[in-house]
């Protein structure tokens with residue numbers, strides 16, 4: 001399952017390792033958290049992705065001041081770490097809304113009405129893709145195949161998949177979502 005398209009690496013030309021940078025960032029709570037997590041994973045092969053996941057799980061995003069301690073722990077440049085963060089749409093540099101809605105934009109879902117569904121969802125939530133509603137209630141993301149092609153169009157709400165979603169059903173799902181616990185979400189099968 002892949003959420004979103006790969007984003008451009010905005011830092012790819014930002015230069016090589018900069019060990020002098022960000023002396024002050026190491027003092028922030030986010031930097032301290034990143035440093036602790038990076039130290040715990042430092043000797044793990046391919047540690048960067050596990051570290052980024054762990055930082056995002058704990059902080060809700062990977063803020064800019066978390067980059068330097070991760071780079072230092074792994075002997076990478078800040079540009080290299082930033083490049084990985086910006087390449088994978090899963091990683092956020094700012095916190096998401098309280099809910100995250102992802103709407104599949106791939107071929108099967110397009111053929112089954114995801115464009116109309118997407119228009120409805122954008123209007124309903126009051127924000128576009130890659131954005132968060134002004135009240136912070138929800139972040140809207142595109143997805144590129146959720147593995148539910150035979151039951152298109154498909155979406156996820158907080159990571160839980162829903163199939164054959166119509167505009168009306170989306171409205172119902174959002175109402176229901178507020179009453180469902182995270183634990184229950186994790187155990188429910190795909191709803192068709």
Ligand code: FES
Nearest residue numbers: 104109146148149
């Ligand atoms: S194309 Fe939408 S779930 Fe596969």
